Amino acid sequence: MSAVPASGGPPEPLAPLEYSGASQVGGPLLVVHGVEGVGWDEIARVRLPSGELRHGLVLEVSGDTAIVEVLQGTGGIDPDLVSTAFEGRPFDIPVGDGWLGRVWNGMGEPLDGGPPMLASERRTVNGSPLNPSQRDVPSDPVFTGVSVIDSLATLVRGQKLPVFSSAGLPHLQLATQIAAQANVAGENFKVVVAAMGLTHADAATMREVLESRAASGDLVLVLDTADDPVVQRVLTPRVALTIAEYLAFERDQHVLVILADMTSYCEAVREVSAARGEVPGRRAYPGYLYSDLASLYERCGRIRGHAGSVTLVPVLTMPGGDITHPVPDLTGYITEGQIVLSPDVQASGVYPPVDVLSTLSRLMRKGVGEGRTRADHMALAAQIIAALARSRAARELADLIGADALTETDRIYLDFEDAFYRDLVNQSPDEARTMPETFERAWGVISVLPERELTMMPAASIAAHYRGSLRKADGPAAETGEAPEPSGDDHG
């Protein structure tokens, strides 16, 4: 009866039986008695008297009882009139190029008025763990066109680098900007955006900004809005990652996956867990949240002998700005660094409001340097970060015991910090900066410091790029902030 060919996996039952009636409905759960031969985690088709079809997943089988989680919720289901069939295979989706350039909902159904995705190949949305001994070490950059990221927290192909944000900050704007601009300098590149729990207004903005990239067939948008059923939200990133894995490892593409907002995703997981009556853990999130998040985040990487890669940028809002909250905490334990957005930087009018000192790309060292970005990149980044640490200390000291206590050098560091935010970090949400331009700006900023302060820079780099001590706020470094000079389009 199942119209869809199975893609390997467990054999299908001979003929999916329909079981009529349910002993219990409520929240996302439906309990069916008298079943036989139902496997754990397989798909159920739930039919209402109106003919409406819903999908469900088997959460537990015990004796002749199956507990089914209905993706669209159980609203409107009369336990006496519902009928359920089990398909004998896990939740899967067709794979192919047909996803590109289109907008889909969290279950992979079209949202753009186009035809449904059809392909003979199917993959289960949970994927399979990648054999760790087959992984290749991530070692090439992805350029986001966002100066502060490209210069100080370079994203590396195969890396997972989250954005930690707080309510009211422009993390969605930043995520959309990265989705619109990111590239790998001419190689095959695709973007898959999974939006979870977005408001309709945010979703509309996102679709608008990404329109041109979608039109060129390089982007897939999987859109789950705040009013979609929570179980579907749990599926959304899995659908997106399944599409991405196919494009990367079967079609040799470098794929960037953006997952926003992971906090909405985790709340959906919590809601489903509560409906299942599970023992709650920290802040009522289930104890398996770490493993659940890892089953998403670990789906990025590179595989030996494959040209493609999956790079992951999860975006999340820290409830109450608290980095020890389970969502950022567990994410941080899995990902390879983090980009932190800060209300303080936002208050000073800088976009993107990145708190550089708590930001780190753990894999950056492998992804930059000669032949990748530029020979002086790592030392330049280390020097800027060290200088920012020093200027922050100077600012704190000035706040405590007065600016008079500062040495002349400390004061130069404060000027450096101003120049840093004004000339390097601050950029427009629709401005894509090339690497040469970003380096140009970074050197302009570091040149605010006297040469003797550049203890981490090799002499050769200083000779090639240092522009002398530009102390004044209205020096040339500032001017480039107003009118970026057009730079060549070669990426280092």
Place this chain on the structure above:
Amino acid sequence: MSVGAATGRVVRVNGPLVEVAGLSGVAALDVVEVGPLRIPAEVVSIRDGLLTAEAFEYTGGLRVGDVAVSSLRPLSARLGPGLLGGVFDGLLRPLAEAPTWLTPGALAEHPSGASWPFAPASIDVGTVLSPGATLGTVTTGSGFVHRVLVPPDVHGALTWLAGPGATGDDDVVATVAGRAVNLWEEWPVRWPRPVRERLRPFAPLVTGQRVVDLFFPIAHGATAAVPGGFGTGKTMLLQQIVKWADVEVVVFIGCGERGNELADAMADLTALNDPATGASLRERTVVIANTSNMPVMARVASVYTGMTVAEYFRDMGYRVVVLADSTSRWAEAMREFSSRSGELPAEEGYPASLSSSLAAFYERASRVTTLGGTEGSVTLIGAISPAGGDMTEPVTSQTVRYVRCLWSLDRDLAYARHYPAVTWRHSFSLDDASIANWHATQGRSGWVEARAQALALLAEADRLSSVVELVGLGALPARERIVLLTGRLLREAILQQSAMSENDAYCSPAKQAALLDMVLSVHDKCLSLIEGGLPASAVEEIDLSTVTRARDETGPDDAEGVTRLRDEVLARMASEP
């Protein structure tokens, strides 16, 4: 393996929790195989004929009514000469030959049919052998001498011993007391392998990491815990120890952590050579990789499997270090399962057995006289990932009670890029006294005093910096200002150590002592300068960058180089007005 075993039926599946009825002759902790893919599952309880088991693979598609068979044994590791240099999952199934995507059933238990050059010991047939006696050796490609021992439960006369030559994995190499002894043996991973006698830890395990070796040293056969929030450097510190520890065998357990960093670590180990043997460091290392996206229940197995492998090499008379990154993921896996099986939760949802499980695991570290009468040791170092960085959470607070060393990682230090971010405030070593004795026997009798003085200066500098935040530096007397200066030197010249630097990644004990001596000599010199009337502000202006750069500008074992730099600095200071 399952020949003759009765079959039962699956009656309930909820993720990794599987219930089986109708299977008799099964003991608690035995492994049963469920479903058509014969997924291994460990029996955790038996009640009125109903077995509750935790599956080591994804159970999607497993149905009520599917067949379950007993493997008639507890979860066991196959131990033999193919382990070194290999990478395995939590059940010790080789990953190198496995497919790219690990679907259930993809991993085979048996190692590939390799053959090994067996060299018999010279023992006569008829000799009565005790457990642990050496039957022969296999020297692997890297020169490692692998001893084939009489298994712990075999005792009696040797009736046959194979001649020298190529021997397959499953070939019999000897018959003792009527029992065939293979190159490979199986051992149930949850049971510690027996020893003749436990010895007290004595000599330090040199890690080449100054903050450890100088301040919070660990002895061979002892234990250490490394708690720290994300990004504080747990993995980096453990991997430094993988590379530099003075042991013959390293077992690294990647328990519920990242795939990329394992790939990176393995590439690093392949590229580095063991100074002792000249072979690549991979060849002395067994990697157990159960990354966070691999089946959760195999994480629980992975720590026991890793420990069993370590004990196996210990029993050959080797010094072994086990690094478990991260033990929190193991504890969480236990929590996940106990909550699924409806067990009453204790603290933060962890099972009440958490504490005893941790204690029993850490107790398997030991320095011993083996059954064969030689000395061997297993040192255990476990990373802990406290939720929210909260050191009072159950895994951290319980583990700390059972370990001999604590290396606490501090988020503020890590954010200030002070690596390794081991805080001197909340770390300890209970073996410092015995290690001090050992240093004395090596002619470094000054070790104790230098260490004590440095720790005292660090503590005083900490106290003084909080005073300075209130009143400013100018308000401090000259001597206190020098203490602050020395505190900074201790942090920058000694405690900080770059894992990325060729010169600094490893630091020999002699160079460590020389660096510490340099900082303390400079401290004394500064004090004598202020006594001579030089104002503290002038002493603070002296360029001491030679001191902070010395660790990076001299070779890993260049103690003389450090001493030369010390003399240079002291001479320059002596010429201050």
